[in-house]
Structures are given as structure tokens and as C-alpha cells.
Amino acid sequence: NDIEFIMSYYYNMDEYARFSSSLGKYVGYTEYGVKNAERFNKDPSELAAMKAQKERYCKHNVDID
Helix, strand or coil: CCCCCEEEEEECCEEEEEEECCCCEEEECCHHHHHHHHHHHCCHHHHHHHHHHHHHHHHHHHCCC
16 A cells, blocks of 8 residues: 555656656646646546556566565
């Protein structure tokens, strides 16, 4: 339960948006990022795909490390 999957999006070395599995949604950090986060959060298939990444990537590799 203490594993968190984070997918960050950058442009010119500035983070503009992030998906956090503990929040279960995208968060925007710039005007552009907020618009994209709102768009991604309205798409149930996008959220389901990102939530599945925790199971696919994190939980699979936690035993290896």
C-alpha cells in the first residue's frame, strides 16, 4: 500500500502535469498543465490505464528490487 506510481510531464525542464496513483488523477502545475489534467481526468479510460500502471510496473518490480 505504500507504493506510489508517478508519471510526470515536463517541457523545458519545468513540470507541467503529473499523474499520481495515490490521488488517482492528474494534477496540473501550469496553465497548460491544468488544462491537460482536466481533459485527462474526464476520460475514464485514461485514468483506468494509468491506475493499472501501478499494478503492471510497480508491483511487478518491487520484489526484484
